[in-house]
Amino acid sequence: xxxxxxxxxxxxxxxxxxxxxxxxxxxxxxxxxxxxxxxxxxxxxxxxxxxxxxxxxxxxxxxxxxxxxxxxxxxxxxxxxxxxxxxxxxxxxxxxxxxxxxxxxxxxxxxxxxxxxxxxxxxxxxxxxxxxxxxxxxxxxxxxxxxxxxxxxxxxxxxxxxxxxxxxxxxxxxxxxxxxxxxxxxxxxxxxxxxxxxxxxxxxxxxxxxxxxxxxxxxxxxxxxxxxxxxxxxxxxxxxxxxxxxxxxxxxxxxxxxxxxxxxxxxxxxxxxxxxxxxxxxxxxxxxxxxxxxxxxxxxxxxxxxxxxxxxxx
Amino acid sequence: xxxxxxxxxxxxxxxxxxxxxxxxxxxxxxxxxxxxxxxxxxxxxxxxxxxxxxxxxxxxxxxxxxxxxxxxxxxxxxxxxxxxxxxxxxxxxxxxxxxxxxxxxxxxxxxxxxxxxxxxxxxxxxxxxxxxxxxxxxxxxxxxxxxxxxxxxxxxxxxxxxxxxxxxxxxxxxxxxxxxxxxxxxxxxxxxxxxxxxxxxxxxxxxxxxxxxxxxxxxxxxxxxxxxxxxxxxxxxxxxxxxxxxxxxxxxxxxxxxxxxxxxxxxxxxxxxxxxxxxxxxxxxxxxxxxxxxxxxxxxxxxxxxxxxxxxxxxxx
Numbered sequence: 194x195x196x197x198x199x200x201x202x203x204x205x206x207x208x209x210x211x212x213x214x215x216x217x218x219x220x221x222x223x224x225x226x227x228x229x230x231x232x233x234x235x236x237x238x239x240x241x242x243x244x245x246x247x248x249x250x251x252x253x254x255x256x257x258x259x260x261x262x263x264x265x266x267x268x269x270x271x272x273x274x275x276x277x278x279x280x281x282x283x284x285x286x287x288x289x290x291x292x293x294x295x296x297x298x299x300x301x302x303x304x305x306x307x308x309x310x311x312x313x314x315x316x317x318x319x320x321x322x323x324x325x326x327x328x329x330x331x332x333x334x335x336x337x338x339x340x341x342x343x344x345x346x347x348x349x350x351x352x353x354x355x356x357x358x359x360x361x362x363x364x365x366x367x368x369x370x371x372x373x374x375x376x377x378x379x380x381x382x383x384x385x386x387x388x389x390x391x392x393x394x395x396x397x398x399x400x401x402x403x404x405x406x407x408x409x410x411x412x413x414x415x416x417x418x419x420x421x422x423x424x425x426x427x428x429x430x431x432x433x434x435x436x437x438x439x440x441x442x443x444x445x446x447x448x449x450x451x452x453x454x455x456x457x458x459x460x461x462x463x464x465x466x467x468x469x470x471x472x473x474x475x476x477x478x479x480x481x482x483x484x485x486x487x488x489x490x491x492x493x494x495x496x497x498x499x500x501x502x503x504x505x506x507x
Numbered sequence: 508x509x510x511x512x513x514x515x516x517x518x519x520x521x522x523x524x525x526x527x528x529x530x531x532x533x534x535x536x537x538x539x540x541x542x543x544x545x546x547x548x549x550x551x552x553x554x555x556x557x558x559x560x561x562x563x564x565x566x567x568x569x570x571x572x573x574x575x576x577x578x579x580x581x582x583x584x585x586x587x588x589x590x591x592x593x594x595x596x597x598x599x600x601x602x603x604x605x606x607x608x609x610x611x612x613x614x615x616x617x618x619x620x621x622x623x624x625x626x627x628x629x630x631x632x633x634x635x636x637x638x639x640x641x642x643x644x645x646x647x648x649x650x651x652x653x654x655x656x657x658x659x660x661x662x663x664x665x666x667x668x669x670x671x672x673x674x675x676x677x678x679x680x681x682x683x684x685x686x687x688x689x690x691x692x693x694x695x696x697x698x699x700x701x702x703x704x705x706x707x708x709x710x711x712x713x714x715x716x717x718x719x720x721x722x723x724x725x726x727x728x729x730x731x732x733x734x735x736x737x738x739x740x741x742x743x744x745x746x747x748x749x750x751x752x753x754x755x756x757x758x759x760x761x762x763x764x765x766x767x768x769x770x771x772x773x774x775x776x777x778x779x780x781x782x783x784x785x786x787x788x789x790x791x792x793x794x795x796x797x798x799x800x801x802x803x804x805x806x807x808x809x810x811x812x813x814x815x816x817x818x819x820x821x822x823x824x
Contacts, residue, residue, distance in 0.1 A: 280613040281613025290615050297579060299611065302599060305600070305603060305604060309573075310576060312580065312584075313577070313580045315580070315582075316581050319532065319577070319582060320581060338568055338569075343569050345566065345569070502609055503610055503648045504672075505673050
């Protein structure tokens, strides 16, 4: 499992580094929010889920989509706006969707996914299905009413949902302590009587163990809140000059980079050689190259079908 | 056939929906133990239990979003947002999620959600409880807007809305709740407008709570009354047919005048029936003021039969 987690993180990292490059070339436009630095959360959490589970994510969701099983080809084509993209080119970076893997987006309204996740969990409960719903969101969402309303509903109705909070300390440019009177996020969950965990989100193994516990709890018929303490190494989006944080702080967190630290641990345990690492990295890079070629070769939807997908055809 | 009230028609429709399809459940504030603010869901909790007639906290954003999620998860939720006024608290989920999800996902996810809410003024409930925002919601691609103005539609539109694969907002009119009429229980569509009274001098186009006012005015001016029934998508074909005959039209809309649904209907008549008209299209809307509490002021702010008659007479001046 441990080496697989490393491979997962490398796939996200190499894909997103390429996305940044493609953004510079004008191949990808709109907003592009990179997950670089936070990969351990998606990697550790996604492998704790069952394939029948539901996943709800945010606008920083490239990694979640990828590890949920959406092909890198389809993700890259979506970034390009091509018809072969996982949302047919209608969504872009912030709106990756995939029905096959029960990946419900890709929501660009902060907190917008939480009520949706509660509802998916309610549907599962009412239909006596075993699936749980995993809902990823950033710490910025805890200031939204949608967070509090959803937490209350989920606990009140004992819904099988995992609220997975990726606390990267900044809501765009606003630091947590500048926006929250209570900065202990687990205390918010506790105020609803909800089970909660605080986890080192830079440690993929710790994330995975916590996510397994959380899934078991949710499957048992009660929601759980998990705070993953993590950090975004890159700017909020491609338009962010990063005036709100010190370069030194970023460098300090980079020392705890999840790929670097997990590799070092695996090597120390004798579970990874440098050669194997390079193989994994090369495989990720090859997947990226193939995805870019796929996106490049993709087609543009004809203007004639512009008004499709607004309502379901009769 | 016996006569029932609009309220009873709504209740029967809910009862039938819950009876027929176990994926259907009703949730909202006070829909269960209280029996519904307007007693529309009275008795349903006892009949179907708290799982299917689900009281919610006062969390319009949360439970409307949960309705969207439940719809995606295979259920057929009916979310009651008590009144349109409170739906503003759920606006993000309605507009940014329910209406957009199908499009953003490239057609992968439809949202078969029904949101019911009461709407309209006329009962001295003052500014925050008297909105008419159907036309405002009608601006948004991705949702359908049903506005039952008759007992038959109050009875039938819910089933049509539930059968629709996309989100449908159903606006219910407390001003009409005591109206009596026949309800066969037969299927109705949520796609067409209907002629409610034939006449020859003028076409009166309206919907919802203004229908009785338009019908009253029509008696006096030999008007043909068309009930839009569905505000998105709009079906103006019967309106255009009528205008070919009457050559004059007045749009009656309880929404505010500026940027309202009446303006949209007028624009389409201009685009599609300009040469059929012998006079400019007129409109009777609410005055551009928040709804006052005092009865005489509220009446003055709203469309009334007398104002409609005056507007018609203006077209012949």
